[in-house]
Amino acid sequence: MTDTKSDRVIESTTFQDFEPRTVVFATNLQSQYVISYLAQQKYLAGVIVPDPSELGEQAIEASHLVTQLQQAGIPFQCCCKEKLSIIHQQLTSWQVNLGVIVGFPHILPKELLHFFTNNIFNFHAAKLPEYPGPRPLYWQIRNKEKETALVLHRVEQQVDSGNIVAQRLVPINELDTLASLTNRVAQETPSLLAELIDALVMTSKPPNDDEQNRVNDIAQEHKGLPKQRVGVDYARRPTSQDYIIDMNSMTAPEISAMSRAGNGLPSSALIYIKNMPVNVMQASPVNYPTYGTKPGTIVYIGEPEGLIVCVKDGAIRLDILANAEGIYSGLVFAEYFHLDAGEALSSVSSSLLK
Numbered sequence: 001m002t003d004t005k006s007d008r009v010i011e012s013t014t015f016q017d018f019e020p021r022t023v024v025f026a027t028n029l030q031s032q033y034v035i036s037y038l039a040q041q042k043y044l045a046g047v048i049v050p051d052p053s054e055l056g057e058q059a060i061e062a063s064h065l066v067t068q069l070q071q072a073g074i075p076f077q078c079c080c081k082e083k084l085s086i087i088h089q090q091l092t093s094w095q096v097n098l099g100v101i102v103g104f105p106h107i108l109p110k111e112l113l114h115f116f117t118n119n120i121f122n123f124h125a126a127k128l129p130e131y132p133g134p135r136p137l138y139w140q141i142r143n144k145e146k147e148t149a150l151v152l153h154r155v156e157q158q159v160d161s162g163n164i165v166a167q168r169l170v171p172i173n174e175l176d177t178l179a180s181l182t183n184r185v186a187q188e189t190p191s192l193l194a195e196l197i198d199a200l201v202m203t204s205k206p207p208n209d210d211e212q213n214r215v216n217d218i219a220q221e222h223k224g225l226p227k228q229r230v231g232v233d234y235a236r237r238p239t240s241q242d243y244i245i246d247m248n249s250m251t252a253p254e255i256s257a258m259s260r261a262g263n264g265l266p267s268s269a270l271i272y273i274k275n276m277p278v279n280v281m282q283a284s285p286v287n288y289p290t291y292g293t294k295p296g297t298i299v300y301i302g303e304p305e306g307l308i309v310c311v312k313d314g315a316i317r318l319d320i321l322a323n324a325e326g327i328y329s330g331l332v333f334a335e336y337f338h339l340d341a342g343e344a345l346s347s348v349s350s351s352l353l354k
Helices: 007-012 029-040 056-072 081-086 088-093 110-116 136-142 178-186 189-203 209-221 252-262 330-336
Strands: 022-026 044-050 076-079 098-102 120-124 147-154 164-171 270-273 276-286 298-302 306-311 314-323 326-329
Touching: 022 029, 029 044, 029 056, 029 098, 029 178, 029 189, 044 056, 044 088, 056 076, 076 081, 081 110, 088 110, 098 189, 120 189, 136 147, 136 178, 136 252, 147 178, 147 189, 164 178, 164 189, 178 252, 252 276, 252 314, 298 330, 306 330, 314 330, 326 330
Parallel strands: 022 044, 022 098, 044 076, 098 120
Antiparallel strands: 120 147, 147 164, 270 276, 276 314, 298 306, 306 314, 314 326
């Protein structure tokens, strides 16, 4: 543990007779774990949801969250990015004294941070300081990481830089997709939030020796995470170029990881087959002879091996493919679109994705 400041987060966040009145900044249904926990504990004041019209592909997720909040009778407010600096008026009416961010797409302005006076915390799915930024799990799958972390840290003006107050390590399975890993990480959010709130409640009272020792233990345990590549990684939003498979330069494990990281996204791992863009939703490295075949060439179609293509370092099986006409197994796709061994696949032009 290397962060020597995180013990001061809990110590400086004190209230007289503190009773949490929490606002959640959220975008998608993964936030329901946090919202449900706070509602059950009667700690929830309301939810701030970004204006769906500003979100692009995330608009559907935000609309689904709004529907769920309406059905549950939970107070919420949709807020556009430009009005975040004055949303404190709504927070005041809700009597908010604690803020939690779960996958909110906008950086909170300094006026809003000032309202919370350091009492706002963010969930981030990475071993900070690694993978700061908006898409940490996507890039961790792409980079074939074996383990991630769910981190709860104080929010500061510099993104993902605040002191860490709680963490959970989460293994990344070699078959995980972005959706499966995101959901498993989200399931850890209530326990981390409970840990924080317990500490805040204890510091609002004159602690006895046992209570004070527990607060100190929590602070000591979460002083920080091991720093291995500080400042090297940034988990940016993928661009259209990031979704293009290059058979000449990418290895089979890289293509497999790329397909899992983007599984479920509109564009995730794209290749050209018979002059049409095809989304590779699942692909598996296989030990199959290629006999010096050029990367991108189909080397086998049939049972039980499947649809096998030569790549830079060997061969890969295209397990699940999707295009405008449907989702297919590799074998069914090959049969339906009349593919033959020896046919060459090619990279999709990035201009087609814009």
